[in-house]
Amino acid sequence: xxxxxDHTLEFEANGKCFPDAAQDHDxxxxxxxxxxxxxxxxxxxxxxxxxxxxxxGEIVVQCHNMxxxxxxPTAHAEVTAVRMACQKLGRHELSDCEIYASCExxxxxxxxxxxxxxxxxxxxxxxxxxxxxxxxxxxxDAIRGTAKYQKVHLEIKxxxxxxxxxxxxxATQIPSFERELPPQRxxxxxx
Amino acid sequence: xxxxxDHTLEFEANGKCFPDAAQDHDxxxxxxxxxxxxxxxxxxxxxxxxxxxxxxGEIVVQCHNMxxxxxxPTAHAEVTAVRMACQKLGRHELSDCEIYASCExxxxxxxxxxxxxxxxxxxxxxxxxxxxxxxxxxxxDAIRGTAKYQKVHLEIKxxxxxxxxxxxxxATQIPSFERELPPQRxxxxxx
Numbered sequence: 333x334x335x336x337x338d339h340t341l342e343f344e345a346n347g348k349c350f351p352d353a354a355q356d357h358d359x360x361x362x363x364x365x366x367x368x369x370x371x372x373x374x375x376x377x378x379x380x381x382x383x384x385x386x387x388x389g390e391i392v393v394q395c396h397n398m399x400x401x402x403x404x405p406t407a408h409a410e411v412t413a414v415r416m417a418c419q420k421l422g423r424h425e426l427s428d429c430e431i432y433a434s435c436e437x438x439x440x441x442x443x444x445x446x447x448x449x450x451x452x453x454x455x456x457x458x459x460x461x462x463x464x465x466x467x468x469x470x471x472x473d474a475i476r477g478t479a480k481y482q483k484v485h486l487e488i489k490x491x492x493x494x495x496x497x498x499x500x501x502x503a504t505q506i507p508s509f510e511r512e513l514p515p516q517r518x519x520x521x522x523x
Numbered sequence: 524x525x526x527x528x529d530h531t532l533e534f535e536a537n538g539k540c541f542p543d544a545a546q547d548h549d550x551x552x553x554x555x556x557x558x559x560x561x562x563x564x565x566x567x568x569x570x571x572x573x574x575x576x577x578x579x580g581e582i583v584v585q586c587h588n589m590x591x592x593x594x595x596p597t598a599h600a601e602v603t604a605v606r607m608a609c610q611k612l613g614r615h616e617l618s619d620c621e622i623y624a625s626c627e628x629x630x631x632x633x634x635x636x637x638x639x640x641x642x643x644x645x646x647x648x649x650x651x652x653x654x655x656x657x658x659x660x661x662x663x664d665a666i667r668g669t670a671k672y673q674k675v676h677l678e679i680k681x682x683x684x685x686x687x688x689x690x691x692x693x694a695t696q697i698p699s700f701e702r703e704l705p706p707q708r709x710x711x712x713x714x
Contacts, residue, residue: 403615404606405639411597424594440634447631448596487643489549 358454361386361432364394366456368409369434372396383409384432385417385450392417392429409433410441414448425449549645552577552623555585557647559600560625563587574600575623576608576641583608583620600624601632605639616640 361384368382378397385392393416398407410433418424430452431445437455445453552575559573569588576583584607589598601624609615621643622636628646636644 399615403609403613405609405615405617406597406602406606406635415595415597418594418596422594424590424596426596438634438638440631440638443629443631443634444597447629489643489645 357389358432361391361430362434362454362456364391365409365432365434368394368396372398372409375401377401378407378409380434381409382434383413385413385426385429386432387421387426387429392420406440408438408441410437411444414444414450418448427451430454548580549623552582552621553625553645553647555582556600556623556625559585559587563589563600566592568592569598571625572600573625574604576604576617576620577623578612578617578620583611597631599629599632601628602635605635605641609639618642621645 365382365384368384369380370382372378372382373380375396378399378401381397382395384394393413395409395412395416397409398412399405401407410431413431414426417426417429425448427449429450431450431454433441433453433455435455435457437445437453555575556573559575560571561573563569563573564571566587569590569592572588573586575585584604586600586603586607588600589603590596592598601622604622605617608617608620616639618640620641622641622645624632624644624646626646626648628636628644
């Protein structure tokens with residue numbers, strides 16, 4: 333990961349690597365994500381989680397958890413970073429970008445990372461680190477594949493056929509995305 | 524689900540049920556969610572998905588997929604509804620609310636529903652309906668428990684111990700959320 337004997341990193345203030353530190357590209361950006369995690373708590377914005385999105389070796393956005401600041405339970409660092417990067421780049425997919433997260437993403441954030449088509453994820457601490465500082469077992473359970481949505485406080489109900497028949501909605505009757513989307517918006521496959 | 528012989532529903536324009544239709548509370552709100560799904564495509568805002576959040580029998584917000592309109596891959600109907608409801612109610616948890624979704628939520632949306640502590644989810648069509656109209660297998664795979672984040676285009680890398688040691692970050696050194704959060708913000712358990 334690092335060619336330097338003393339394991340130090342060289343990087344410019346703007347996050348672009350010096351040529352001889354190019355191989356430690358990951359260390360540079362992960363460090364920024366960890367700094368954001370500390371900043372989240374220092375500012376009182378949210379939990380200790382940070383994320384950085386990088387394109388062609390340069391930082392597009394660096395963010396942290398904003399759940400408290402924005403009163404928004406979806407404003408985890410990674411989701412915030414995806415939203416901000418899309419806004420900055422003026423598009424809803426990030427297939428030429430990488431994301432650096434201070435901690436293993438939760439299922440919601442994994443979903444956002446997948447849906448935005450980020451090509452690479454580098455993360456720092458394991459999900460268990462979030463548990464150690466008092467977050468619930470949602471993250472670690474999901475990572476271990478033992479998550480059950482039903483086990484939480486949430487009651488889940490699937491509408492019965494009679495109810496859905498009233499709406500005249502079924503798989504074939506939902507408006508076809510490909511068919512009905514304005515032509516200029518047919519350039520991507522998923523929303 | 525419905526005491527009426529003709530299977531019709533009675534409801535006021537504002538979504539509040541008439542007393543004799545109280546048992547079909549779910550049908551009323553699910554219908555609104557389905558109407559939103561149609562509206563999403565009609566307006567060109569995004570894919571055919573709608574969601575409604577209800578509190579004490581009244582609609583807090585009704586939304587649809589806004590991925591195209593906002594150039595935001597996280598703006599699925601359910602995530603949008605959670606964000607808008609929190610904004611409207613001025614808090615980041617919705618434990619006294621229910622959500623109605625036109626389709627089985629994707630993993631990102633399930634995550635948002637869990638994190639916002641919604642107490643109840645009612646959904647219409649199965650995830651397979653989304654597949655049928657051209658969405659990828661992310662949703663259905665996750666619902667069936669066969670999802671593997673690694674199987675997609677995404678490369679995932681966990682930082683090695685050497686890299687993390689440089690940042691002096693580990694589970695015990697991440698700022699403790701409980702310890703460091705300003706006192707006025709200690710009233711909730713998760714961000």
